[in-house]
Amino acid sequence: MSFNKSQAAFFQTLKLSLPIYTSLVDEIAEILQISIDSAYRRIRGEKLLDFSELEILCNRFNTSVDTFFNLHSNSILFQGNQNDYQENSFMKWMEDVYAQLNLVNSFSRKHIYWLVKDMPPFHHYYHKELAAFKFFFWRKSILFNDSLKNTKFSIRDNSYDQFAEITEKILKAYHKIPTTEIWNIEGINITLRQIELYHEMGVMTSTEDTIFLYNCMLEVIDNLEKMAERGKKILPGQLDVEGADYNFFVNEFIIGDNTFFATMDERKVTYLNHSVIYFHGTSDPSFNDAMFKNLENLIKKSTQISRVGEKERKQFFNKLRKKVVERLNATAEKEE
Template identity: 65%
Template sequence: MTISSNTQAQFFQSLKHTIPSYASLVDEVAETLNVSMDSAYRRIRGEKLLDFEELRILCQRFNVSLDKFFSMNSNSIQFQGRLNTYHEDAFQLWMEDVLAQLSLVNSFSHRHVYFLVKDMPPFHHYYHPALASFKFFFWMKSILYYDSLKNEKFAISDNLYSRYQELTQKILKVYLKVPTSEIWNEEGLTTTIRQIEVYHEMGLIKNPQDTITLYHCLLEVIDHLEKMAETGKKSMFGQTPTEESAEYRLFLNEIVLGDNTFMAEIGDTKITYLNHSVLYFVGSVDQKFNESMFRNLENLMKKSTLISGTGEKERKQFFNKLRKKVQAKISLVEV
């Protein structure tokens, strides 16, 4: 089996978008196929057509699908992603995948990530160790169904964060270097608030004081988000932006409830990630699909209020509303 030189050129172009900008496609191809640099160049230029076995090896190495290249005029849209593996290192693998995806985005000089927020993006939970510990516990117990946590209850003192601290800090450091636009509304905190509330009501938080502490941690994260929005720059928790801090744009849309879609713009390519199974995402580099998604995001931002770096009144009103949601829950626990 062989493919046309035109289709082969498109295939190699898609491979190029899966490697960091500093990496060499010809080096990667030569090493993967165990051929000379000249032979790799000839394949990339379409002078030598790939055979079926070479296609299989390259697809496996670069984790791409050939489907879209053999159905160029169809309405199909190809996605790739990780599925829930339901074993005890699933969360570790998920975190490593998040780091790999962010690192790939950050490797490009032109890069930007757009979030259509339904739930507060996971990175913002990482700012506070106690809040991160709770989210890690919740994800592993209620989403990934860890057998080891089946009969366990959450306690801040268990410090689950410490087990993933190094990986979490790596993710945060890369995330803070990537320019980001987020489209929020008041419901962006609802999921996290509800998770804390339900665990408290079910007795899955050992000490009621921990519930109150978690809500206060959430208030501190809200304070930090407001400071980032005010400066229009990302920063580590409790710190001011540095020269490496990336742009942070926050939009308020009071009509549209997001769906946790996010798009990465890298170089001249866009990748859309759609949420599934709560934690996981599938991504597509389909050009027509991504351009359509990007136009939708652009329209949403145009119809939203930019509250980062400007719009002080709207910004203060928005964050005060978020605080009131959390404070109302604190009052119920303290009664």
């Protein structure tokens, strides 16, 4: 009986993309509409796949045919979504974020790494009004939703309500995953600049709204400091309910690029940021091994301020607060 090692290795690659509780043979049998026995024979390499079966499996598992032929090239396959300029594009983006976090959560051993340029979106979600502002900004100025073309932002409108349920689901999923974030002092600048810019452009309905959002940022910083101190994820107002491990590093030399990296059992995935809020991901083994080594090197050259380094921790978060307070005071002074 012949045995195709390349085909058997191909199926092992597919298996790594499945949650731990999912049976590879059942998946293959269902996808190819064949018997369990036929699926086993293909997985073991006893029966060769034909081209139509290979195409179906590559499309279903978002993998490259290069994996099957064990080809080594400089090409790296990425998958992801882009703005389709529809009114529901942001909801689709939120649902995709939730799906990716659920995928990570489906594995027994998991960890996510975030190389921070802009504060990770999850931290904005801690406050309804701040989340509403970010959602409004992304939809109006990034996704170009026509319905928001001539509208202004107000913390009193109900635009957040349509995203409340999915936001809560995302937060709960995020809080279950052990996380390492690599920050720089510039990590809150983008959100602060967005608030400031909308205020200067008159997109805010009132100065009070602008000041309120700056105060939300101060509360977010307070919560980040509490999480760093405990080394655990914490929802504001729920200090007795701790989530997964939370590791906070500061790198004074590197400004991050919002790279999002996940380890799931033996599998690694890199998500690269593009078009402000979108990510393209790859499971390419060599690329991910190199990316993981790069993150490990960055962490070695960074200062850990979670659980340890109380002095450095207080200094860092006080610097973040100073940035917010300066803008808050400047806004208040202009109105006097």
